[in-house]
Amino acid sequence: MKTKFFLAALFTVVLYPSVTHAQTPRPEYPRPQFERADWVNLNGTWTFAFDFGKTGGQKGYTNSEGFDGTITVPFCPESSLSGVQHTDFINCLWYQRKLSIPAGWDGKKIFLNFGAVDYEAIIYIDGNYVRSHHGAGSSFACDITKFVKAGQTHNLVVQVNDDLRGRLQPGGKQCLSLNSSGCSYTRVTGIWQTVWMEAVDREGLKSVFAVPDIDQQQLVIHPDFYGESCKNQLVVTVSDGKKVVATKTVPATNNSVVVVPMKNPKLWTPETPNLYDVTYKVTRDGKTIDEVKSYVGMRKIHCANGYFYLNNKPYYQRLVLDQGYYPDGIWTAPTDEALKHDIEMSKAVGFNGARLHQKSFEERYYYWADKLGYITWGESASWCLNENNELAARNFIGEWTELVERDRNHPSLVTWTPFNETWGANDTGTYPRMVRDVYRITKAMDPTRPVNDSSGDNHVLTDIWSVHNYQRDSLQLTKDFTFEHGKEPYRNVGNKKHLATYDGQPYMVDEFGGLPWIPEEERATSWGYGGNIDNMEDFYTILEKQIDALKASKHVVGFCYTQITDVEQEKNGIYYYDRRPKFDTKRIKAIFERIPSVIEPVDLSY
Numbered sequence: 001m002k003t004k005f006f007l008a009a010l011f012t013v014v015l016y017p018s019v020t021h022a023q024t025p026r027p028e029y030p031r032p033q034f035e036r037a038d039w040v041n042l043n044g045t046w047t048f049a050f051d052f053g054k055t056g057g058q059k060g061y062t063n064s065e066g067f068d069g070t071i072t073v074p075f076c077p078e079s080s081l082s083g084v085q086h087t088d089f090i091n092c093l094w095y096q097r098k099l100s101i102p103a104g105w106d107g108k109k110i111f112l113n114f115g116a117v118d119y120e121a122i123i124y125i126d127g128n129y130v131r132s133h134h135g136a137g138s139s140f141a142c143d144i145t146k147f148v149k150a151g152q153t154h155n156l157v158v159q160v161n162d163d164l165r166g167r168l169q170p171g172g173k174q175c176l177s178l179n180s181s182g183c184s185y186t187r188v189t190g191i192w193q194t195v196w197m198e199a200v201d202r203e204g205l206k207s208v209f210a211v212p213d214i215d216q217q218q219l220v221i222h223p224d225f226y227g228e229s230c231k232n233q234l235v236v237t238v239s240d241g242k243k244v245v246a247t248k249t250v251p252a253t254n255n256s257v258v259v260v261p262m263k264n265p266k267l268w269t270p271e272t273p274n275l276y277d278v279t280y281k282v283t284r285d286g287k288t289i290d291e292v293k294s295y296v297g298m299r300k301i302h303c304a305n306g307y308f309y310l311n312n313k314p315y316y317q318r319l320v321l322d323q324g325y326y327p328d329g330i331w332t333a334p335t336d337e338a339l340k341h342d343i344e345m346s347k348a349v350g351f352n353g354a355r356l357h358q359k360s361f362e363e364r365y366y367y368w369a370d371k372l373g374y375i376t377w378g379e380s381a382s383w384c385l386n387e388n389n390e391l392a393a394r395n396f397i398g399e400w401t402e403l404v405e406r407d408r409n410h411p412s413l414v415t416w417t418p419f420n421e422t423w424g425a426n427d428t429g430t431y432p433r434m435v436r437d438v439y440r441i442t443k444a445m446d447p448t449r450p451v452n453d454s455s456g457d458n459h460v461l462t463d464i465w466s467v468h469n470y471q472r473d474s475l476q477l478t479k480d481f482t483f484e485h486g487k488e489p490y491r492n493v494g495n496k497k498h499l500a501t502y503d504g505q506p507y508m509v510d511e512f513g514g515l516p517w518i519p520e521e522e523r524a525t526s527w528g529y530g531g532n533i534d535n536m537e538d539f540y541t542i543l544e545k546q547i548d549a550l551k552a553s554k555h556v557v558g559f560c561y562t563q564i565t566d567v568e569q570e571k572n573g574i575y576y577y578d579r580r581p582k583f584d585t586k587r588i589k590a591i592f593e594r595i596p597s598v599i600e601p602v603d604l605s606y
Contacts (some may be wrong), residue, residue, distance in 0.1 A: 002362075007595065025081070026074055029141075029423045030115050030194040032209070032367040033409050033563045035293045038199035041516045044098065046073050048327045051092040053133040053153050054161070061094050063127040071095070074115065079330045088178065089165070095158040099125070101153035109226060112142040115193025115362060119169050120161040125154050134395060136170040137331075137360025138402035139193070150600070160190045164384055168392045170399060172358035172385025173323060173567075182527075183243045184566045185323075188331045193362050200463055203227035203252070205234070205280055209411050212298040213450060214311060217265060219246075219296060221258035225282070228253045232289070233428075235281040238258060238296075240368035245276070252282050265380050267311050268297030268411045270352045270597065273373030275411070296368060297411025303450050303463050306604035307557055308506045310375075310414070314601045317375060317414075317558035318592055320574070321511065322354040324361055327577055331359060332389065340368045346564050347374060349585050350592030354561045355455070355510055358383055360403055369412035377415040377452070377510075378407055385423035393434040401439055401445070402411040408446045415464060416442050419454040427496035427606060429462075435460035435475055455510050457492035467492055468511035470562075472530040474545035481509070481553035483606040504604075508558040513546060514572040517538060528572035529562070536583070544591050550596050555604055561592070 025043050029035050049056070049067035061067075073081035077090060101110065112130075114121065116137045123130040125147040134142040148154050164171045164187065175184035207224040223234055231254035238245050238260055245263075250256040266274035275295045282290040300311050308315040322342065326333055333339045339362075346354060353375030356365070360380060380400055386392045400418055407413055408504050418438050425431035435453050439461040442451050450463035457467055467490055471477050480490040488495060489502055517526020517539055523532060533539045550556050566573040574588060575581055 002263055012445050018022050025072060025334075026194050026332075026336065028364065030113075030196060031363055033294050036198050036200070036291070040102070042099075042195040042197060043068050043073050044579065046095050046097040047071075048077070048096070049094050050086070050090060051094055051372070052090075055091045056092065056094050056159065060293055061159070062096070062129075063155075064096050065155060066098055067094060075329055075332050076118070076188045076190055077118045078186050078188060079332065080328045081175075081332070087186055089187070090159075090162060092159070092161050093190055095160070095191065097156055097195065099148065099154045099156050100198070101148050101150050101152055101154065101197075106150035107202075108145075108199040109143060109147060109202050109204070110145045110150075110197065110199050113196050114141075114191065114200065115139050115195070115263055116360065117158070117160060118162060118188050119164075119192050120162075122159040124157040124159070125155075127155075128230050131187055134169070134404065136172065136400040137345070138399045139363075139406055140402070142488060158191070162189045167384055167386040168389060169385065170381040171381060172381030173325075174381075176384065180568050181568050185325060185570075186330050192330075192332045199291040200226065202280065203229050203232055203282065203284070205282055207546065208280065208294070208404070208409070210278070210294070210296050212262075212265075212296060212411070213301065214265060214267060214298055217262050219260040219262050221260065223252070223256060223258065223280070224254055225252055229284070230606050231284050233283050234258065235283060237279045237281075238262070239277040239279070240266070261297060265298040268299040268370075268373075269310060269544075270373040270375055273297070273371060275370060279557060287511070294409075296371070296409070299411050301449055301508050302415050305387075305601065306504055306506055307601055308414075308450070309507075314557070314599045316597055316599045317353055317508065317560075318355045318595060318597065319355050319375070319377070319510070319558065319560035320349050320351040321357050321560055321563035322346070323357045323563065323565075323567050324359045325565075325577075333362075333365075336364055339365045340372070340373045342564070343368050343372050343374050345579060345581075347372065348589065350563070350589035353377075353418065354564065355379065355544045357563075360402070363406065366407060366410040366412055370410055374412055375401070375414045376410075376412045377417045378403065378413050379420065379455070380418040382419045382422070384547050385418070387431045387434065389427060390430055393437075396434065397438060401441060404442055404445045408449075410436050413449070415452055417452040417455050418442070419458075421456040421468070421492075421494060422454045422458045423456070425458060426525075427477070427498045432460045432498045450506075450548055452508075460498070461500065463505060465489075465505040465507045466510040467500055467507075469509055470512060470514050470529040472515070472542060472546075474501070474542075474549040477546060478552055479550040481550070481556050483555050485606050490543065493576070505555050507555045508560070509550065509556055510558070510560040511562050512550075513543070514557060514562040515542060516572045518571045522571065524556065526569050526571045528570065539583070540591070543588075544594075545596050547591055554602060557599075559595075
């Protein structure tokens with residue numbers, strides 16, 4: 001069933017915090033785990049032009065001093081917050097604005113940073129090509145030092161190309177037909193996360209990989225620098241509030257590993273989200289030449305004996321599917337407070353985390369998950385991708401690698417889930433090879449987290465065995481999840497030639513429920529799994545029986561309920577799309593919390 005989705009007409013009141021045009025949209029620093037003081041937010045009004053014929057290069061757009069249209073960055077042109085709200089396919093568009101380089105940045109490396117641009121971004125300054133980037137949701141930086149001068153103003157032009165229907169790029173839940181339908185929604189094109197500039201010393205800190213080790217009570221930090229000098233030192237200071245708990249100084253080289261003792265650390269959990277502030281200073285002859293503020297959570301994740309462990313204790317994940325869509329911003333939250341609010345309302349109904357579904361969530365979301373105590377599964381926008389195509393695989397691997405490197409320091413992120421429901425993929429050739437490559441690359445970059453190779457089965461190489469089951473009948477759910485000796489447990493894909501067989505991994509139902517609660521006047525143009533429920537008491541009863549069925553299934557050690565909010569025509573959320581509650585939140589919370597987070601392990605053999 002296809003339905004036309006008129007975004008502006010659906011909501012007259014939006015309950016989550018929204019943006020006002022009197023201020024710079026999304027003014028907060030976009031990278032809270034690697035924050036510098038010297039930066040310039042470039043969000044706000046830019047000029048733009050559509051280029052459906054892709055002839056802008058011939059028309060001299062690379063040198064444009066301003067296009068006829070205006071758009072509010074960082075909101076995509078499909079969104080109402082952008083001021084454009086063009087929801088048909090956009091294969092090419094151009095952005096323009098001026099860049100005023102602060103005079104105090106002379107002698108430093110100057111970076112132009114993009115939180116995310118969907119899909120191909122080509123950057124020009126004063127008509128000169130700077131670089132290009134491919135990605136639906138990964139962040140990237142342009143070193144513009146040789147293209148600009150401190151104290152002067154330059155002209156920035158960004159060309160964006162997007163070929164969603166070519167199926168060679170990740171697109172997530174963006175609809176491949178004109179109008180939103182089924183579980184596909186409004187598309188996202190162009191800039192959709194914050195754009196900013198910052199200045200860094202030429203031998204400043206480029207990145208860190210901070211690994212908590214609670215077993216040995218230490219924090220192990222792997223730094224990476226833009227340039228190295230025998231004169232430089234890296235000073236790492238760890239604080240608990242105002243109290244300094246550890247400090248360590250090492251040579252500022254890429255060969256250095258910083259091992260910081262953390263005696264009796266306060267551990268991070270969703271129930272006790274303890275965080276330590278970390279300051280990184282690069283010094284030369286006793287003078288600070290670069291300073292970065294960050295934080296860490298001391299916690300450990302591992303899988304063993306069929307269980308998922310948090311800090312060496314079996315932990316039951318009561319996750320909810322979060323697609324990260326907003327009525328006015330589409331993929332972009334209207335405010336930072338809206339990101340925080342989404343997590344708070346999820347915790348209020350009994351979830352201890354979320355599977356971040358078919359979208360690369362921005363770093364500010366992970367920041368609030370870290371702060372508030374909320375576990376997350378990091379996923380990509382893998383839908384729309386032809387998993388049997390070699391170029392599509394190459395495009396995916398490149399973007400996924402950037403996402404893992406960007407997000408691997410967040411304590412709230414406990415599982416990598418690169419793919420979802422790859423049921424149309426062949427079990428030989430490109431797909432299994434791609435999955436193995438992605439698994440091994442992810443493990444090489446981050447051996448501290450499990451990888452769920454493909455949510456909803458079609459498993460090739462995986463640390464977690466995930467399945468989807470939207471069976472409404474609780475007795476059938478119990479039957480489906482009863483393991484029998486000598487038989488494969490319930491799965492979504494049969495045992496094809498090159499796919500894995502179950503080997504004792506933690507067994508998680510990472511999509512179930514999807515129970516609709518739809519106002520009668522919207523039922524003709526909306527849907528949820530299993531058809532309408534007419535009586536709210538019936539809804540509670542069905543949900544209770546489903547949770548009891550999962551609780552009775554000893555091999556199921558985690559779930560993900562579909563979903564936290566309605567999204568456009570898919571109305572199976574615990575909340576409405578505008579974040580209004582549908583139900584008695586205390587009653588819903590009590591139902592989901594029938595399964596405790598910390599559980600006693602039992603013998604899972606069968």
